[in-house]
Every structure is written in structure tokens, then in C-alpha cells.
Amino acid sequence: MMVPTDEQRRCIEYTDGPLIIVAGAGTGKTTTLIEKIVHLVNKKCVHPSRILAVTYTVKAAGEMENKLRERLGDKACGVFVDNFHSFCFMVVSEHRATLGLSGEIRIMEDTEKSVFMADVIRALSPPLQVLSTFPRVYDRVGQLCGFIGKAKSYLFGPDELAQRLEETKDRLEKKEYLELAEAIRVFLEYEKRKKPLGLLDFGDLE
Missing domain, CATH: 1.10.10.160 (Arc Repressor Mutant, subunit A)
Incomplete structure (x- = not known):
């Protein structure tokens, strides 16, 4: 389990609206996101099925799922974790008629x-x-x-x-x-x- 910095702690506990975290590679953005999800589920009683977490690659999404499972146990199964392209493809598939796409x-x-x-x-x-x-x-x-x-x-x-x-x-x-x-x-x-x-x-x- 990470020990967050004061700045990361503010990000984790902030729930009053949208939040953008701007930081370089290797600074703990993903870990902060995971801890924020844990905070929402355990401290704010947000149902896991109401949380979507997306990242850039299939590998990163898999790693995020594993880390959430370590922190949340069975509750992690309710969090929807995916990479951007896969999630967007799912959305487009569900709304293909609206977008003028037919068939598969x-x-x-x-x-x-x-x-x-x-x-x-x-x-x-x-x-x-x-x-x-x-x-x-x-x-x-x-x-x-x-x-x-x-x-x-x-x-x-x-x-x-x-x-x-x-x-x-x-x-x-x-x-x-x-x-x-x-x-x-x-x-x-x-x-x-x-x-x-x-x-x-x-x-x-x-």
C-alpha cells in the first residue's frame, strides 16, 4: 500500500467535482487513481459498479485490475476497468445505428x-x-x-x-x-x- 504525499492525498479525497491531475511519467498517477477508487468505495460508500477506470493499454488495464483486487478484494469485480480504445469501441457498438453504422x-x-x-x-x-x-x-x-x-x-x-x-x-x-x-x-x-x-x-x- 502506498503512503500518499500531501498532494496525492488531496487528489484521493477530493470528491466535489471533476479533477484533472497533471503530472509526468512515473509520478504515481495510476497509483493515486487506484487509491481514489478505494477511497470512494470504502469511505464514500460508492457502489463499485458506478466507477469506470480507463487507461491507455490493455496491459495497464490488467495491472490496474490486479491492484484493485489486492486493495478491494471481491468488491473490485464491480469496477469497470478497460483501455480507451476497447471502451470506446463498446460504446460505438452499442450506438452504431445512431452513428449510421450497420451490421457488425x-x-x-x-x-x-x-x-x-x-x-x-x-x-x-x-x-x-x-x-x-x-x-x-x-x-x-x-x-x-x-x-x-x-x-x-x-x-x-x-x-x-x-x-x-x-x-x-x-x-x-x-x-x-x-x-x-x-x-x-x-x-x-x-x-x-x-x-x-x-x-x-x-x-x-x-
Whole structure:
């Protein structure tokens, strides 16, 4: 059992609203989170089934479950512990009809995503003009997958990006504007093609 610092103790015992803990790697964030859950269950009488704990990896989620079991015993079974992608996939699966997804859904791994993107690019009519200057299809696919992933990390879809592009076009060089316009066009077609197939990428779950 950890002996919390005064600062960690304040985090553990604080229950008056949302709380953000900003700290570097190895400073005890996960341990503090575990102790906070223990505090909520044992001291505040919060039912374990009302607690969700998410972390970045499957391994970290498993370690958190084990540590909670050590601290809470059988009560730990009620706490829902998962990694972000797995939890978000579960939420998307439950609400797939609302999101316009039909049938079974699955996440594309990076290789499948690249192949799918290459197919999207090849099927475009008219074909790409500015972005076709990349010497290899692989480079084009990599650039566009990166562009779409970054857009999703900022919660931008293709329609929002298109609107932003039009709002800022006067401040962009012509080539930059055309490159972005084509990238957004690919983004739009990529989303349009994968939705009826029930396909997701990891960016959809972040």
C-alpha cells in the first residue's frame, strides 16, 4: 500500500467535482487513481459498479485490475476497468445505428487502413492532381492517413475541415490550399466508403 504525499492525498479525497491531475511519467498517477477508487468505495460508500477506470493499454488495464483486487478484494469485480480504445469501441457498438453504422463493426489495423486508403485514392473521379506529385503511392497513402488521423485527434470531420479551409483560404498559398482541398476530398470519400462497411479506424475511438 502506498503512503500518499500531501498532494496525492488531496487528489484521493477530493470528491466535489471533476479533477484533472497533471503530472509526468512515473509520478504515481495510476497509483493515486487506484487509491481514489478505494477511497470512494470504502469511505464514500460508492457502489463499485458506478466507477469506470480507463487507461491507455490493455496491459495497464490488467495491472490496474490486479491492484484493485489486492486493495478491494471481491468488491473490485464491480469496477469497470478497460483501455480507451476497447471502451470506446463498446460504446460505438452499442450506438452504431445512431452513428449510421450497420451490421457488425470492426476496427481496421494500420495495414488494412493503408490498403483501404489506396483503394479510395484509386477510385477517385476525377483523380488527384496536386497530391499525385508524390513519387510513390505509399507516400501518398501515408501522408493522407496521417492527415486524417491528426484531424480526428482534434475532433474535426471532413465537413468541418472544408468549412475551416474556406474561411482561411485567403491566408494560404495557392498550392497549400489545393493540397488541403484534395486531402479533405479524400477524407470525405474515405469516411463515406467505410461507414456502410461497418469499418472504424483508431482515430474514430479517440
